Amino acid sequence: MTFVNNHDGTCMVGGTNTGSNQYNGVGTFFALEAGWYSMEATTVDGDYSDTTVGVTDNTKYACEYGRYNSRSWLPANTYNAVVRRGLSSDGGEVTIRPVLVKLADGPNPESGELLVNGGFESGDLTGWTQTAGNDSNVVGAADADWIAPHSGDWMLRSSQGGRAASFDQTVKVPTGVPLRLTLWSAHYNSERTLAVEVGPDVQHLTRILFTSGDGLNWHESMVDIPAQEADVMLLRIITDNVVRVDDVSLTQTIL
Numbered sequence: 614m615t616f617v618n619n620h621d622g623t624c625m626v627g628g629t630n631t632g633s634n635q636y637n638g639v640g641t642f643f644a645l646e647a648g649w650y651s652m653e654a655t656t657v658d659g660d661y662s663d664t665t666v667g668v669t670d671n672t673k674y675a676c677e678y679g680r681y682n683s684r685s686w687l688p689a690n691t692y693n694a695v696v697r698r699g700l701s702s703d704g705g706e707v708t709i710r711p712v713l714v715k716l717a718d719g720p721n722p723e724s725g726e727l728l729v730n731g732g733f734e735s736g737d738l739t740g741w742t743q744t745a746g747n748d749s750n751v752v753g754a755a756d757a758d759w760i761a762p763h764s765g766d767w768m769l770r771s772s773q774g775g776r777a778a779s780f781d782q783t784v785k786v787p788t789g790v791p792l793r794l795t796l797w798s799a800h801y802n803s804e805r806t807l808a809v810e811v812g813p814d815v816q817h818l819t820r821i822l823f824t825s826g827d828g829l830n831w832h833e834s835m836v837d838i839p840a841q842e843a844d845v846m847l848l849r850i851i852t853d854n855v856v857r858v859d860d861v862s863l864t865q866t867i868l
């Protein structure tokens with residue numbers, strides 16, 4: 614890892630104004646080249662918790678320490694460092710010093726996984742938003758002995774009422790490089806279908822996968838996704854009936 618910016622300012626968090634949604638910009642905007650970055654944070658006095666430190670280009674936040682997406686692909690741009698939310702553990706003032714570390718120009722040097730909770734191992738729909746249907750569940754072996762996720766302890770079982778359902782996740786993706794989606798599904802019979810659509814937003818989704826699976830058996834689907842122009846991609850999983858889904862993975866294709 615290359616240390617590229619120990620920001621020249623500090624974020625003051627604390628005092629009587631602790632609690633929620635502070636937006637304390639520090640320093641001046643600085644230029645970054647495109648790449649994968651990790652946000653870390655240190656404190657020089659006091660202690661803090663439940664604190665989110667990130668960078669912003671004045672339109673959106675990214676690479677936020679204290680959240681799941683502390684590792685982000687940042688396009689070339691100018692950024693500022695901010696504290697989005699800060700809680701001082703002892704009620705006093707805390708100085709937080711954000712540190713942005715550049716990881717790599719190319720593929721995510723860590724897991725490479727772009728999705729959050731693609732294996733549903735949080736035990737719930739964390740990272741996903743159900744946008745159609747109802748009564749869907751993330752179920753695990755603890756719920757019933759016969760439940761067998763493809764891997765881990767949990768899986769998605771969609772459309773409990775036998776209705777169509779959809780699940781969305783908005784993903785930060787590297788631009789200009791192809792991606793690969795893989796997922797496992799089990800459809801109970803040969804009729805039930807699963808589709809995946811992707812696009813820059815909900816108005817511009819393109820269907821990239823449609824499968825009826827392999828009945829009761831777990832079935833792997835794999836599809837290559839052309840390079841995206843936008844650095845945010847909406848991924849939607851659609852089922853027309855009760856389908857089991859697990860190990861959804863989106864990665865950058867290694868060129």
Ligand SMILES: [Ca+2]
Binds near residue numbers: 733762765
């Ligand atoms: Ca799983």
